[in-house]
Amino acid sequence: MANIANKQMICEVLMNAAKTDKDIVVLCSDSRGSASATPFANAFPEQFVEVGIAEQDLVGIAAGMARVGKRTFPMSPACFIAARSYEQCKVDVAYSHTNVKLIGISGGVSYGALGMSHHSAQDIACMSSIPGMRVYLPSDCNQTKKLMEVLVKDNEPAYIRVGRNAVDPVYSEDDVPFVMDKATFVTKGTDVAIIACGEMVLYAKQAAELLKKDGISATVLDMYCIKPFDKESVIEACKNVKAVISVEEHSPIGGLGSMVAQVVSENCPKKCVTMALPDAPVITGSSKEVFAYYKLTGDGIAAKAKELLHG
Amino acid sequence: MKNLTKLAYKLRMDVVDMIVNGKGGHIGGDMSVMDVLVTLYFKEMNVTPENFETKDHDHFIMSKGHSVEALYAVLAEKGFFPRETVLKEFSQFGSKFIGHPNNKLPGIEMNSGALGHGLPVAVGMAIAEHMNKSENRVYVVMGDGELAEGSVWEGAMSAANYRLDNLCAVIDRNRLQISGSTEDVMALDDLHRKFESFGWHVIDVNDGNDIEKLIAAFDEARVVKGKPTLLIANTVKGKGSPVMENKASWHHHVPSAEEYAQIMKDLKAQAEED
Numbered sequence: 207m208a209n210i211a212n213k214q215m216i217c218e219v220l221m222n223a224a225k226t227d228k229d230i231v232v233l234c235s236d237s238r239g240s241a242s243a244t245p246f247a248n249a250f251p252e253q254f255v256e257v258g259i260a261e262q263d264l265v266g267i268a269a270g271m272a273r274v275g276k277r278t279f280p281m282s283p284a285c286f287i288a289a290r291s292y293e294q295c296k297v298d299v300a301y302s303h304t305n306v307k308l309i310g311i312s313g314g315v316s317y318g319a320l321g322m323s324h325h326s327a328q329d330i331a332c333m334s335s336i337p338g339m340r341v342y343l344p345s346d347c348n349q350t351k352k353l354m355e356v357l358v359k360d361n362e363p364a365y366i367r368v369g370r371n372a373v374d375p376v377y378s379e380d381d382v383p384f385v386m387d388k389a390t391f392v393t394k395g396t397d398v399a400i401i402a403c404g405e406m407v408l409y410a411k412q413a414a415e416l417l418k419k420d421g422i423s424a425t426v427l428d429m430y431c432i433k434p435f436d437k438e439s440v441i442e443a444c445k446n447v448k449a450v451i452s453v454e455e456h457s458p459i460g461g462l463g464s465m466v467a468q469v470v471s472e473n474c475p476k477k478c479v480t481m482a483l484p485d486a487p488v489i490t491g492s493s494k495e496v497f498a499y500y501k502l503t504g505d506g507i508a509a510k511a512k513e514l515l516h517g
Numbered sequence: 518m519k520n521l522t523k524l525a526y527k528l529r530m531d532v533v534d535m536i537v538n539g540k541g542g543h544i545g546g547d548m549s550v551m552d553v554l555v556t557l558y559f560k561e562m563n564v565t566p567e568n569f570e571t572k573d574h575d576h577f578i579m580s581k582g583h584s585v586e587a588l589y590a591v592l593a594e595k596g597f598f599p600r601e602t603v604l605k606e607f608s609q610f611g612s613k614f615i616g617h618p619n620n621k622l623p624g625i626e627m628n629s630g631a632l633g634h635g636l637p638v639a640v641g642m643a644i645a646e647h648m649n650k651s652e653n654r655v656y657v658v659m660g661d662g663e664l665a666e667g668s669v670w671e672g673a674m675s676a677a678n679y680r681l682d683n684l685c686a687v688i689d690r691n692r693l694q695i696s697g698s699t700e701d702v703m704a705l706d707d708l709h710r711k712f713e714s715f716g717w718h719v720i721d722v723n724d725g726n727d728i729e730k731l732i733a734a735f736d737e738a739r740v741v742k743g744k745p746t747l748l749i750a751n752t753v754k755g756k757g758s759p760v761m762e763n764k765a766s767w768h769h770h771v772p773s774a775e776e777y778a779q780i781m782k783d784l785k786a787q788a789e790e791d
Contacts, residue, residue: 231645231648249718252648255644255676257671258631258674258675260671260674260675262633262637262667262671263637263640263668263671263672263674263675264666266634266636266637266638266640266641266668266672267637267638267640267644267672267675268641269627269638269641270578270627270638270639270641270643270644270645271642271644271645272641273576273626273627273638273640273642274572274576274641274642274649275577275645275649276644276645276646276648279640287685293631294634294637294668297627297629297630297631298627298634298638299630301628302620302627302628336625419752449607456580488643498573499538501712517633
């Protein structure tokens, strides 16, 4: 299969599941095009609900439908579903324990030059702090497929954040190591642990390849499961290395870096560095330009690792 | 109807006991909405402790979740949990009977308390029941102060868009909220025209504490096709005793011993009236 955007893979898994499970319902807030959900809407009009530009209504309706037995997948830009409808996510979904999978599309700085209104750099922090809400940031379309194949069948609330564009795969299509709620070791090394989530996993993998050329051995841990947070794998990745780097397309406050630092400081204390977006509106540019500017790249991560190891 | 009216006064007495014992609660709205709840649970809705565990029952959302004491009294009377338990445990340390509806308790479908959530959730239930081609109806009770929340109007728009004639919303129009008159805090009138312009069938219940009138309105709602129905139940906040009627300060006042005695005397007289 050709490399496709994670959101497109979500739609494909949902279309496949909807053929046999008539309780699967996709909901959009005038976002079917941006969510790559138009094929679903066309193929399953009876299992598709359009609510218009109204994200609170989107999540409330999804929760009400779920309470009556539907498996609902509201799909809307991450910046809106995780912020405008945050209280609905908290009360109607997590607290009421409804089977809603909140799909945040075009997450992080996917919308690039559109600015801070369209960036979701707070969603890991806000969603993870809701009791009962699971949070996933898959790294590529192959892992997204594995993840979604589990989520279309289970009955618990979750928030899934994916980016806008197709990204180079971390895993090959026919070899995707995946255990639900267990982080994936992309590489195992002895000098530095690089823990990343979402699109940053690819850059972490590239950093490990660069470091290898310089004789530095790096562990790369794909922390697609932000919550439940796989502490055991973090401890395993970090206990025998000299330094830890976390990398995320998120604010430096309350995201992956905070979670990694908490686990490492409690279990195997050592230097932890958070690589993230700034706590500020980001510089104008495409997401790749933004990543490069803030050194969220293979080169940038490798340089940070060398700095930590060699001072 | 007289029996249901008397029952509503009896259950108001349970609410007052709950609030005094629990040292908190939203007494004014409990009193205004009680007749609506009694009509729904003892006349209008197909819901029992037995069918609640199945797919075959009507749905109810208490969007004005702070009036949970009234809902607890009604659910206990309906047999969902023992009356003595809720009277004893409401708001106590570690209790399941917290100050807003929680679906860990039997008889409650959705957690509420944050205002403006109920209508969109009810819309979702009604869409799902339409998809299922089910006869189950969906009811939601909102406060009037709650209508300042924008999400209510998102829900109102989508209910009409999806022609949800299996959805019936009720506004407990007691015209008071915590800071005073609804019209002074954030003017709501003309609610009838507002909802009508959103595509709803709107019924004004001129006395929303009159069970006979409520039954007639719910009967009318049942035969409306192709659109959702709203009942504007014009009620009296604190209904049942002059001590608390139409007083904004009784939004969440806990009666003193003296007030308690007078309120219970007034309620008892009406609960036992021939």
